[in-house]
Every structure is written in C-alpha cells, then in structure tokens.
Amino acid sequence: MDQIPQPCDSRTVTGGSIPGAPGRPAFSLTRRDPSPIPILIAVPHAGRVYPDNLLERMRSPGEAAIKLEDRYVDLLAGAIARETGASLLIAHAPRAMIDLNRAVEEMDWDMLRRGAPPGRGSGRVGRRARSGLGLVPRRLPGIGELWKARIEESELDARIEGIHRPYHAAIEECLRRIRDRWGAALLIDLHSMPPLSARGTGEPAPEFVLGDRFGASCDGALCAAAFDEFNLQSRRAAHNRPYAGGYVLDRHAALEWGLHAVQIEICRSTYLDARLAEPSENRGAVVATLIALVRRLAVEVAALGRSSQLPQAAE
Numbered sequence: 001m002d003q004i005p006q007p008c009d010s011r012t013v014t015g016g017s018i019p020g021a022p023g024r025p026a027f028s029l030t031r032r033d034p035s036p037i038p039i040l041i042a043v044p045h046a047g048r049v050y051p052d053n054l055l056e057r058m059r060s061p062g063e064a065a066i067k068l069e070d071r072y073v074d075l076l077a078g079a080i081a082r083e084t085g086a087s088l089l090i091a092h093a094p095r096a097m098i099d100l101n102r103a104v105e106e107m108d109w110d111m112l113r114r115g116a117p118p119g120r121g122s123g124r125v126g127r128r129a130r131s132g133l134g135l136v137p138r139r140l141p142g143i144g145e146l147w148k149a150r151i152e153e154s155e156l157d158a159r160i161e162g163i164h165r166p167y168h169a170a171i172e173e174c175l176r177r178i179r180d181r182w183g184a185a186l187l188i189d190l191h192s193m194p195p196l197s198a199r200g201t202g203e204p205a206p207e208f209v210l211g212d213r214f215g216a217s218c219d220g221a222l223c224a225a226a227f228d229e230f231n232l233q234s235r236r237a238a239h240n241r242p243y244a245g246g247y248v249l250d251r252h253a254a255l256e257w258g259l260h261a262v263q264i265e266i267c268r269s270t271y272l273d274a275r276l277a278e279p280s281e282n283r284g285a286v287v288a289t290l291i292a293l294v295r296r297l298a299v300e301v302a303a304l305g306r307s308s309q310l311p312q313a314a315e
Contacts, residue, residue: 016166018093019158020051026093026163029170031177036085037298038182038305040174043077043190044100044167044248045070047093054097057148061096067140068095070192071272072279077190079287084294086188087174091167096146098159099135100167101189101246102128107135113150128246135164171252175259183305184258186222186297189248193265194276196242206238207270211245211263217253218260222300226262229296233289258308260301264290 009032016026031040046069055061074090081088091100108129109116132139136156139145171187178185196205210226212218223239230237245263253261268276271283 015170016093017162018049018051018097019155019162020053021049024049024092027089027091027167027170029087029089029174030081031087031174032085033177034181035087035178037294038178038184038301039084039086039186039188039294039298040089040171040178041077041081041086041188041190041294042089042171042248043070043074044091045095045191046072046074046077047091047095047097049092050094050096054094058096058146059148060143060146064096064140064143064146065094066277067143068137070095070190071268071276072283073190073192073266075279076266076271076283076287076290080290080294083287083291084298086294086298087178089167089170089174091163093159093163096137098163099133099137100164101248102133102135103247103251104135104160104164106247107156108132108138111136111138111147111150112153112156114153117153168251171248175252179258179305182302183309184260184301185305186218186301187248187252187259187261188294188297189245189261189263191243191263191265192268193243195267195269196238199238204236205267206236207267208235208237209239209241209243209265210237211240211243211249211265212261213245213249213253214240217245217249217255218262219255219304221304222260222262222297225296225300226293229293230289233292235289258305260304266290 010030012028012030014025014028018024018026058064077088106126106129128134175185175187198205212223227237243265249261249263253259271286273280
C-alpha cells in the first residue's frame with residue numbers, strides 16, 4: 001500500500017461574516033501547504049454562533065438548535081484532521097440562519113415579507129423547501145414553525161453574500177489546490193443524523209450512511225474502499241439511503257476534472273449522550289473509525305490521481 005505523508009504544520013484562515021455578529025467569521029479553513037493527503041473535510045451544519053437578533057426571532061431556539069445542528073461534528077472533524085493531515089473547513093454560522101447544503105434557489109419565498117422578488121426563483125418552491133428545510137429552514141417535525149416573523153429580502157441577501165458564497169468559494173479553491181498537487185481530490189461532507197430505524201428483523205440500524213448521489217459524485221473505487229473499511233472496523237454502514245447527499249456534492253463533484261465528493265452521516269447516538277445533546281465517552285471510538293477511513297480513502301484518491309496523469313506523462 002502506498003504511504004501517505006505524515007501531517008505537517010498547519011495554518012488556519014477565516015472568511016465570510018455572520019450578519020448580526022460583528023467580527024465573527026462565517027467559517028474557518030485549516031490546511032497544510034502542500035497538502036499531505038488529497039482530502040478536504042467540510043462541516044456545514046455544526047455552526048454555533050447565534051446572533052442575539054436571530055435568537056430573539058426564533059420560537060424555540062434551544063430545541064430547534066439541537067435538532068437543526070449536526071451537533072459537535074466539528075469536534076470530531078477537528079480530531080480527524082489533526083491525525084490525518086486532511087484539510088478542514090468548518091462553518092461557524094448556524095444552519096438556522098442559512099443552510100450551506102442548499103442552493104440559493106432552494107428558498108421558501110413565502111418566508112420573505114414581500115414574497116419572491118421579481119425574476120428570482122419565479123416564485124416556485126422546491127421539494128426540500130416545501131418540507132421546511134430549504135435555504136433558510138422554516139419548520140421542523142415536533143416543533144413546527146421556527147420563526148416569529150418573516151424576513152426582509154435584504155437580510156437574506158446579507159446571509160448569502162456573507163456566508164453562503166464565500167463558504168463555497170473556499171471549497172472550490174481548496175479542492176483545486178489539492179487536485180493540482182495530487183491529480184485528484186476528495187471532499188468529505190461530514191454530517192450527523194438522528195438514530196435510524198432497524199432495516200429488518202434482527203438487523204441493526206446503520207451507524208453511518210455514505211452518500212455519493214447514486215454513483216454520480218465519486219469514483220466507485222472510493223465507495224468500495226469505504227465500505228470495506230467500515231467492515232474492517234466492524235461498523236454498520238448504508239449506501240445512499242436515506243441520505244444520498246445534496247447541493248454540496250452536486251456543486252463540487254466533477255469526476256472528469258478529478259474532483260470527487262461523498263457525504264458521510266454519523267448516527268448521533270454513537271458519539272453523543274442519551275439526550276443527543278453533549279459529547280459522550282464513545283466519541284473517541286467514532287473518531288478512530290473515521291481516521292482509519294480517511295487514511296484508506298487518501299491512498300485510493302492518490303492512486304486515482306496518478307492514473308489520471310499517466311496518459312499525459314506518456315505523450
């Protein structure tokens with residue numbers, strides 16, 4: 001097996017801005033240059049910077065935050081990145097303010113005080129926005145409506161320009177750097193999920209779900225390696241169901257350009273307490289599993305990069 005270089009010193013840069021939270025960046029990017037492995041881990045839903053004016057407008061801020069957040073996935077990702085050398089992008093803006101795994105068009109325009117602006121979205125509401133989980137989440141099962149009032153178009157624009165656009169620009173720039181060095185790059189979009197139901201009698205529920213947009217967002221060899229590693233780690237994993245990935249994978253995967261992307265969902269019961277609110281003593285075991293997975297995938301991505309460069313070298 002090819003050897004992946006050991007992690008080296010890293011540097012962290014911040015970017016974007018959170019409306020209502022002066023001086024607080026929308027995200028932080030930690031990377032090694034040159035990158036020791038061809039992987040970027042992104043965490044879009046673990047942000048916990050809630051401006052006062054946002055909390056004041058939420059109906060049940062404490063309960064909604066726990067359900068909306070990928071609770072403390074950033075802590076897991078940080079530990080994984082430190083051990084493997086993977087680049088790491090963490091959003092600090094909360095999902096309640098804007099969902100970074102949605103396109104800007106996936107907005108429930110009825111949430112705006114004046115409705116859909118002329119020529120913007122044509123007033124149509126997509127499936128995910130209709131469910132309450134569009135660009136700005138509107139409602140949650142068991143809670144209902146999240147907001148006391150509608151928002152202004154200018155507020156939505158400030159969130160898009162301060163958080164959404166720079167976050168995705170950071171992914172693009174980091175993946176390009178990695179791909180230029182290795183010939184291929186892999187984005188791991190890291191999330192958490194509520195405990196799933198058992199898939200059948202006597203068959204335990206998955207602890208992880210790997211999504212690749214049903215084969216569209218990454219080379220099949222990467223998925224095969226991932227499930228082999230989950231099996232070696234004695235972890236239960238499912239493929240694409242019920243989570244196949246979303247806008248992040250659709251936007252940033254480009255196999256013809258050597259850019260691969262997967263979404264990994266981690267069951268919250270594997271690393272949080274019984275309330276699914278605070279880290280538990282089991283999180284170290286989950287981190288160890290994901291460290292092994294990232295190292296395995298790094299070797300596979302590096303091999304894909306070398307194979308893509310061979311024809312050029314022969315010319």
